[in-house]
Amino acid sequence: MRLPVGCKVIGVGCAVPTNVVTNAELTGLVETSDEWIATRTGIRQRHIVTAEESCSSLAIEAAKDALEFSGITSDAVDLVIVATSTPDNLYPSTACMVQAAIGAPQAAAFDMEAACTGIIYALSVGQHFIALGTYRTVLVVGVDIHSRFLNWEDRNTCILFGDGAGAFVLQASETENEILATYLRADGKGGHLLHIPNTGAGYPHGGVPAAKETHRYLQMNGRAIYEFAVNAVPEAVRAVCAKAGIRVEDLDFLVPHQANKRIIKAASERLGLREEQLVSNLDEFGNTSAASIPLAFAEAITHGRLAPPATCALVGFGGGLTWGAAIIRWTATDQRLKNEVSEPAELPL
DSSP states (O other): OOOOSEEEEEEEEEEOOSOEEEHHHHTTTSSOOHHHHHHHHOOOEEEOOOTTOOHHHHHHHHHHHHHHHHTOOGGGOOEEEEEOSSOSOSSSOHHHHHHHHHTOTTOEEEEEOOGGGHHHHHHHHHHHHHHTTSOSEEEEEEEEEGGGGOOTTOHHHHTTBOEEEEEEEEEEESSOOOEEEEEEEEOGGGGGGEEOOOOSTTSSSSOOOGGGGGGGSOEEOHHHHHHHHHHHHHHHHHHHHHHHTOOGGGOSEEEEOOSOHHHHHHHHHHHTOOGGGBOOOHHHHOBOGGGHHHHHHHHHHHTTSSOSSEEEEEEEEETTTEEEEEEEEEOOOOHHHHHOOOOOOOOOO
């Protein structure tokens, strides 16, 4: 069997809840202000799921959006990978739910968990399946709904996170390679710095003493995570550029995990990148974890900020601790735009 030369990224999509929670609305829950949140994080609002929405519903919507962008039908998908830390179920996997909903009966499906770096890990795994000739078309989704795992009385965490999903479609190519390199790292010794406990006699039904109520919530050492991230992001970008055979100076855009504007600014300065090279939608969506990179990528395309051809570094970091990066040579265009038929202009009378 002849192996493909490379892997192309032919589609991107996203989905967010319609419900928006502004910084001003959070002042009714915790002692804070719009200015305090925006100054320290860059976040102005975030999208939060309603009772009717779920991790799987957002993932399905993002997957369909990405497939429509790519112009391929769902029955062409050979593999579905969903990166999430907040699945609806222990099983079935969110990926299996996506596979069923989009109508990809021949596709294998599984979830993977690397917290906010999950989409980078999933891209790397999908690319390797294609490089081995195992699959030709891979749908990769990053989705998280951290709002259901937050202590809404803790202003250090509840202000940061939003809910959302983002997706990429990867396809084998006999002529081009557009995922130039990926780079994955982990340091399990730092796992306690950012985690959601999910063990013990109190899980999942009751039994947790009032003094241990935080057992069920996201817990974070903000200072330690900041110090980790501002070092991990430049290290990952330099390393993945070296693997790809390019320089940092050759990048058109950096699409970082959308965690905090101070982290993004500090890391980009260390890399010598200009502000116009940074892709960020943190102010509107907050930290959407595994969804943040494809969500920011898709938004930038929609708003005309990111147009092909472009060499992009995608870089993530998060719980685990995990971090990683990918270099994508973006050349795809939205196939829906090609199919639009403009109305004929009216002739003057």
